[in-house]
Amino acid sequence: YITKESKQAFHYVLTLLKRLQNNPSVKILVVDDSSSSRSYLTHLLNRHNFTVVQAKCGVNALEVLDDHPDVRLIITDKEMPNMDGIELCNQVRAKYTKDEIGIIGISGADSQALTAKFIKNGANDFLQKPFCLEEFYCRVLQNVDYLQSIETIRRQANTDYLTNLANRRFYFETVTPKMSLPGHHSLAMMDIDNFKSINDNYGHDAGDEVLKTIAQLLTDHFAQDFLVSRLGGEEFSVFFDQYDFMATIRSLDGFREELADTPIKVGGETIYCTVSIGVACEEDISLDNLMNLADERLYKAKQTGKNKVIF
Numbered sequence: 001y002i003t004k005e006s007k008q009a010f011h012y013v014l015t016l017l018k019r020l021q022n023n024p025s026v027k028i029l030v031v032d033d034s035s036s037s038r039s040y041l042t043h044l045l046n047r048h049n050f051t052v053v054q055a056k057c058g059v060n061a062l063e064v065l066d067d068h069p070d071v072r073l074i075i076t077d078k079e080m081p082n083m084d085g086i087e088l089c090n091q092v093r094a095k096y097t098k099d100e101i102g103i104i105g106i107s108g109a110d111s112q113a114l115t116a117k118f119i120k121n122g123a124n125d126f127l128q129k130p131f132c133l134e135e136f137y138c139r140v141l142q143n144v145d146y147l148q149s150i151e152t153i154r155r156q157a158n159t160d161y162l163t164n165l166a167n168r169r170f171y172f173e174t175v176t177p178k179m180s181l182p183g184h185h186s187l188a189m190m191d192i193d194n195f196k197s198i199n200d201n202y203g204h205d206a207g208d209e210v211l212k213t214i215a216q217l218l219t220d221h222f223a224q225d226f227l228v229s230r231l232g233g234e235e236f237s238v239f240f241d242q243y244d245f246m247a248t249i250r251s252l253d254g255f256r257e258e259l260a261d262t263p264i265k266v267g268g269e270t271i272y273c274t275v276s277i278g279v280a281c282e283e284d285i286s287l288d289n290l291m292n293l294a295d296e297r298l299y300k301a302k303q304t305g306k307n308k309v310i311f
């Protein structure tokens, strides 16, 4: 017997499911000391294509989480031996924010205070047993939908729309903490040579295509290195993890040569492009100063004929 309310709830579930269809492999961790409860929840989740991993207590859940860092949602019981659901919330929140991993607390205990306790200890949501299926799916899907929305927004905030590379914001947020680590820090600043003339000769859309192609070449060539970013219009940077400076220079010069030899086909035209690169490698230096140093060398590369690496 389906009530009008549950029909509406089910419609809501279907709408959320549709939105999530592109990403059906969301991984959910089910934590319960009762194996029949674990099996039942797993069955419900598998029916909607969620991937499920299980744990039988809080301690076990933390181990499973270490092995499966791609878990996006935890559904946990309250009463369990070793570590209960409340303490599990605390432990998970010490490592992951509510945006990174969602937690739904479940308990059969007929205590309203438990809802608040779960939430206060870091759960995103709560389900009281016995629950109806609609409510279960609503809560799960709503939480997954929320997490995916945050992920999308975060990706959009951190990447450059045209090239898909890390943007300036992500570059500063990610590289700044690296600077306080001991050892040498290597940074390359690059600027495409005579890019204005590509726009002038072939049009702005062709210029965009060239930027996309170069971004892909950069991504492929520096795949093993820490971070490739688009810092501005036709300006890119590579931040290196490895401190073998000569290997870094060889890699950069290899890229410079590779780009110069790569025909870029845009709308029936073949365009050749070069890049000038300034590199800095220093110990105990601020990011600002490291960037200025690399920039000065980039400027020098421009002044002395372009299509070269200066370090």
Ligand code: GH3
Binding pocket: 162, 191, 192, 193, 194, 195, 196, 197, 199, 203, 204, 205, 206, 207, 208, 211, 232, 233, 234, 302, 306
């Ligand atoms: P140089 O060798 O000295 O670097 O010369 P340049 O022409 O590359 O440098 P300039 O700074 O004079 O021109 C950069 C041009 O890049 C101007 C700007 O219109 C273009 N540009 C910046 N961002 C974009 C973009 O997203 N798409 C396109 N198509 N062009 C862009």
Ligand code: MG
Binding pocket: 032, 033, 034, 077, 078, 079, 080
């Ligand atoms: Mg229990």
Ligand code: MG
Binding pocket: 191, 192, 233, 234, 235
């Ligand atoms: Mg420029």
Ligand code: MG
Binding pocket: 191, 192, 193, 194, 195, 196, 234
């Ligand atoms: Mg330029």
Ligand code: MG
Binding pocket: none
């Ligand atoms: Mg210029």
